[in-house]
Each structure stands twice: as C-alpha cells, then as structure tokens.
Amino acid sequence: xxxxxxxxxxxxxxxxxLSPLEKQVTALILVGDPKQDVAVKLGMSEATLxxxxxxxxxxxxxxxxxxxxxxxxxxxxxxxxxxxxxII
Numbered sequence: 001x002x003x004x005x006x007x008x009x010x011x012x013x014x015x016x017x018l019s020p021l022e023k024q025v026t027a028l029i030l031v032g033d034p035k036q037d038v039a040v041k042l043g044m045s046e047a048t049l050x051x052x053x054x055x056x057x058x059x060x061x062x063x064x065x066x067x068x069x070x071x072x073x074x075x076x077x078x079x080x081x082x083x084x085x086x087i088i
Contacts (some may be wrong), residue, residue, distance in 0.1 A: 016075070024058040026048065029065055030072060 028038040039049040062068045072078050
C-alpha cells in the first residue's frame with residue numbers, strides 16, 4: 001500500500017487552512033503509515049510530528065485519525081474510496 005496517494009489537495013480544491021506540511025502529514029496518515037514512519041519520512045522527531053498533527057486536527061475540528069479519514073472522505077479530499085477498507 002505504500003506509495004499509493006489517497007489524499008488530493010488540488011489547487012482547485014479548498015485549502016481548509018492547512019499548510020503544505022500539514023497536507024503532507026495528512027496524506028501519510030491517511031495512507032496508514034505508522035506515526036514513527038511518518039516522522040522519519042518527513043525528517044522530524046515524533047514530538048514535532050505530534051505538534052503538526054494537533055495543529056491539523058484543530059484546524060479541521062477532528063480529534064483522531066479516524067475522524068480525519070471521515071473528514072477527508074466527506075469533503076472529497078480522497079482521490080478514491082476503494083482503499084478505505086485497507087485503512088480502517
């Protein structure tokens with residue numbers, strides 16, 4: 001499943017107030033990568049990653065990864081829903 005892009009933030013789509021890094025974090029979380037792997041991929045500590053995750057959760061008014069997945073699906077940010085069963 002690694003390498004599959006499930007999250008799409010096209011320029012024509014609403015930005016939802018997310019920074020480019022928060023969009024990248026969101027994409028990696030939605031792919032289902034463990035937080036430790038996400039931190040390594042982004043070249044940051046897990047503590048820094050947690051701060052970014054908290055920030056994006058606050059901006060989107062979600063409180064966990066599952067709610068983030070639902071938010072992304074509801075707002076059309078997922079390129080496809082065929083992978084949802086693999087993630088959850």
